[in-house]
Amino acid sequence: MPELPEVEVTRREILPVLVGRRIARVHTTRPSYFFLTPPRTLIKRLAGRTARELVRHGKYLQVLLDNGNTLVLHLGMTGQLFAAGTKSPRLLSANQRGTLDPDALAAFKPDKHTHLRLEFADGGPDLMFRDTRKFGKVLLLARGKKDARLEKLGVDALNATGEELFEAARSRRIPIKSLLLNQEVIAGIGNIYADEGLFLAQVRPTRAASRVSLEQCRAIVDACRRVMLRSIETGGSSISDYVRPSGQDGGYQDERKVYAREGGPCPVCGARIKRVVLGARSAHYCSRCQK
């Protein structure tokens, strides 16, 4: 679910409840592929540590710890970070369909989908990592160790150039949208912002990558950056699951032009928005505006 803007909003909002606080205890659910590092290792090695920095590259978050280790987090499709006690009616309706009083329900508490919970020495609110589908990831990297997942990542989408996209595009026959989703080329673009960026750049998502010009690559990368910066400003896109760590919905879903608007009017020309399937993902576009 979360793409670069949602991950960046999460980073900014979770920063104050993580950085500078000493971890006292760690709670997890049972081992699963969600845990690239086994729960018992996390419990043992995170206790006593203090987060120094929280950085983002593409859709990955990295918690830099005081002993040089790094806690790597990926939110997958349904991952959410929250401080305990966060007020969020939307979160709680997903959390449990209960008959408790609304005020009790309005404060987030761990449930069966809360796979990682950090308790801090200052006695303040815990940090929760909740993920219903468990496509998210938790990995503890020892100081100086590398991880292939991170090493393979291309340039962050906010710093990417049209030249970089063009270089990767010239030898590929896949649709340009599929290339935008390849995190080894540009990191951070997902299904929403690929569709939105291609719409603004007026390039059809199905176009073969090798048939996209350098000028168009520049327009695409520029459009993706502008869309994502605007999305960050509005708190990201809350379309199905995403809720900001603050408990509020984002705002960008109201500004999107084509994503999940099949059959609706193109905001530029009024033609019906189309949906096609590319590489098992939906792509949305205007067949009149995008060539």
Add this chain to the structure above:
DNA sequence: CGTTACACCTGAGGGC
């Protein structure tokens, strides 16, 4: 090497 098909999970929503 590039490309595709599928697997990993859970829950919501629509049709019947």
Add this chain to the structure above:
DNA sequence: TGCCCTCAGGTGTAAC
């Protein structure tokens, strides 16, 4: 109400 199907902001892998 229940069943069965499809769909979902992602990514890693095996196989062609």
